[in-house]
Structures are given as C-alpha cells and as structure tokens.
Amino acid sequence: MDKSVIVCRCEEISYEEIEEVINQGGRTFDDIKRITRCGMGACQSKICSKLVAEVIHKQTGLSMEQIYPPRFRMPISPVSLEALATDSQQFSTVKSVLDEIELTDGKVK
Numbered sequence: 323m324d325k326s327v328i329v330c331r332c333e334e335i336s337y338e339e340i341e342e343v344i345n346q347g348g349r350t351f352d353d354i355k356r357i358t359r360c361g362m363g364a365c366q367s368k369i370c371s372k373l374v375a376e377v378i379h380k381q382t383g384l385s386m387e388q389i390y391p392p393r394f395r396m397p398i399s400p401v402s403l404e405a406l407a408t409d410s411q412q413f414s415t416v417k418s419v420l421d422e423i424e425l426t427d428g429k430v431k
C-alpha cells in the first residue's frame with residue numbers, strides 16, 4: 323500500500339503515520355488514537371477503525387481477533403445540545419452534569 327494513503331479521512335492520518343506509531347510500540351487502536359488523533363474525527367472511528375486494525379495486523383502479525391476495537395465514550399451517536407439540555411429522561415447523566423454548571427455572563431464559572 324502507498325504509505326501516503328489517508329486511512330483516517332476525518333483527521334487526515336496517513337498509513338505512514340500509523341505505521342510510525344506501530345514501529346514505536348503501539349499495538350492498539352487507542353495507542354494510535356492517543357498519538358495521532360486517528361479516530362477522533364466526526365465519524366468517531368466508524369470509518370477508520372477496521373482499516374487501522376488491518377494496518378496493525380499487517381505490521382505486527384497480531385490476528386484480527388487480538389486487536390481490540392477503539393474505546394467508545396458517550397454519547398455514541400450525534401446528539402443535539404438541545405436534546406442534552408431538555409430530554410432528561412434519555413440523557414439523565416449528561417443532564418445532571420449540565421445542571422451543575424453555573425453560568426455568569428454566558429460563560430462557565
């Protein structure tokens with residue numbers, strides 16, 4: 323594969339950048355994510371996670387079953403701020419955090 327190929331389109335991370343992290347000891351998607359921002363784009367790694375796993379597999383020889391998927395954090399799908407602020411049944415954890423935020427002149431205290 324051409325090393326300039328973009329693997330993570332959202333963050334514009336190339337095959338070469340991922341390979342470099344692996345050469346420095348990275349073995350998981352999260353290792354690569356922490357160093358390159360790969361997987362932190364708008365799609366939250368839905369597009370690039372399998373491609374990165376294939377790069378890890380190719381470079382390290384680890385089987386695909388040994389390569390863990392990226393760690394996901396809430397919210398898993400896009401949510402509007404209005405829904406977070408008003409739909410307390412569905413987003414009770416987020417709502418309780420928002421309730422604790424105090425604003426002064428539109429800024430968080």
Ligand code: FES
Pocket residue numbers: 329330331332333360361362363364365366367368369370371
């Ligand atoms: S393609 Fe990697 S985060 Fe979207």
